[in-house]
Amino acid sequence: MTIPPQSTRQKIPTGVWVLGFVSMLMDISSEMIHSLLPIFMVTALGTSVLVIGLIEGLAEATALIIKIFSGVISDYLGKRKCLAVIGYAMGALTKPLFAVATTTGLVMTARLLDRTGKGIRGAPRDALMADIVPAQIRGAAFGLRQSLDTVGAFLGPLLAVGLMLLWNNNFRAVFWVAVVPGSLAVALLFFGVHEPESPQTNKRSNPIKRENLKRLGVSYWWVVGIGAVFTLARFSEAFLVLRAQQGGIPVAFVPLVMVMMNIVYALSAYPFGKLSDHMSHKALLVLGLIFLIAADLVLAMSDHWSVVLAGVALWGVHMGMTQGLLATMVADTAPEDLRGTAYGFFNLVSGLAMLLASVLAGLLWDQLGPSFTFYTGAMFCIIALIGLGWQPIFKIVKK
Template identity: 75%
Template sequence: MLMDLSSEMIHSLLPLFMFTALGASAFTIGLIEGLAEATALIVKVFSGALSDFLGKRKGLAVFGYALGALSKPLFAVAPVLGIVVSARLLDRLGKGIRGAPRDAMVADMTPSHLRGAAFGLRQSLDTVGAFLGPLLAVGLMLLWANDFRAVFWVAAVPALIAVALLAFGLREPDRPRAEKRQNPISGENLRRLGTSYWWVVGVGAVFTLARFSEAFLVLLAQQRGVPIALVPLVMVAMNMIYALSAYPFGKLSDRMSHRSLLALGLGVLIVADLVLAMAGHWSTVLAGVALWGLHMGITQGLLATMVANTAPADLRGTAYGFFNLMSGIVMLLASGVAGLLWDRLGASSTFYAGALFCLLALLVLASARSLELEPKP
């Protein structure tokens, strides 16, 4: 929650900072955001595998959170776009290092029949920080007359508190040690992950193609007339809906078909994309953003649960890593395409393309009805 508070104070303003203060184009912003998110997701494959190999996850998580905290002051002092890119990549590198070990720890600590609720609660707490961050950013921008850099300095404080809380407040559960350490990404172990797991990876990749960087929500709001100081309220609205829906839908996933729930989430994203594509006023943008937040609440904890349910316990870190590797590669492609469409054909084309990719994801979902994706009794 604290790290998301810090990160979203910056991320809710960063597209506008790059666009207005540093002169970046929408295509450039899309590439930067896609590269940053891809970096985080790709690095997770290595940190997840390393946590499985070592049998320990907390140390990697602390290191990842510390890198994220150290990146925050770089945004505040950046004189040119290159420094911003470096800070963004360092921040996402930290996220990549901590992400898979953290998710694997959640799975390690949680009984299988409560796993959906546990991941839903984690997403809710993440997202509480994610809507408080933009809200605080709005207040500080109004107070300090749109001083981006001053807000970025303040964002470093909760990040440092998050590192301290994890380092000194969390006790890692004991895990059974193997007699001999094995390479988690050997051919034998990758085959143990099984068909159902790799199918989840494929669906997650297509889903990521449909869900490009949220930087484009911020740019759309500004283009439709929202004042710069108030643009972060768009992310507040999205993350508030996300936070309120993630835990209830996480609990629901423990009692109903994961495939049906994921299809519901894709349907909501299609509607969100269509509303955003046709938006001519900030109020319509807000409605589309709220639907975007709802689809996140339905699907993000669910996908994490599906990975945990289809992977062996001793390979969960590796499983999350490969899931995010594929998603990271696709995120880079999706954000680049979204930015190119925005620059060449206008904002609406970006969101119409997102809706088409959602339909593709639904077709992939329907093509593998025979695979077992629910938790084993």
């Protein structure tokens, strides 16, 4: 039975909305920095694209790998919110390091610490989401949180553009302003989210004991594998920013590329999340890969600003189709008391794939050029499509 849009919105718990606004504020803070960081590193610090790819890969891999530990701890304690608050607070406290950085090494340190905070909060927050939301509207809820998160991801670059124009390309001043929304995110989470009581009354066992890991069945591990292949096919978005710079877009306007992607992402995440509650997950994943192939091919063709914006918009549709969906699929295939661990393992494998993809993209960019980099991304997408065709895993997950 199809749930009317208004009815779905009314059923989504308040805690989901609060978590969405927390994500939005932290993304405003992060994207004010990250939308400018590749250009800052190249122009102000003289960093090579290969090193940027390495830093981005290590940073994202760090966040995703740490999620396994925070997820396991949240399952063992039966508490999610405390770890989420610690993670968001750590992210907020690292923002000033970008403003004072004078070397690539300090930027790398700040980036790794920032992503460590993301790793600490990620799996407990997603598990908390799954604990709060009824199963029948889980896709819509994850899509809503992702949409609000992504609103922050385009407001951040917009603020960065405005402040860069106002302050004559003063990167460091913009980085200082980013401290404010990060701090507000921590306060909203601390005071605005109430964790539901755990129904488990017996003593909790180690979530990564063999007998517990066996409870993560075949369908869950296939979701993990699919998530890794998707990550491998989609390297760091820092390369979208660098592609825009090649087309001669003024430095102050380069963050508008991320604004474009995230507007499309925000507008598509909730509708596709809601759709995933009522249709084949496999069909949505295939369609998402097709959009990513199209994005890669468009970005490989030309660095003209209009072509880059078209490619980035396609990239945003792909993100809207797949990111909330993969999070929903993890919740659907994992036992309730192991959701933190399940998100942790999912992100561990995706983190390793992100590291490999970003380093490879940076190497290809430096050695063979940006076009070859995006053609390679399209090739990985085709491999993922073949893999989806071979394995009927979604008969287990969702028909």
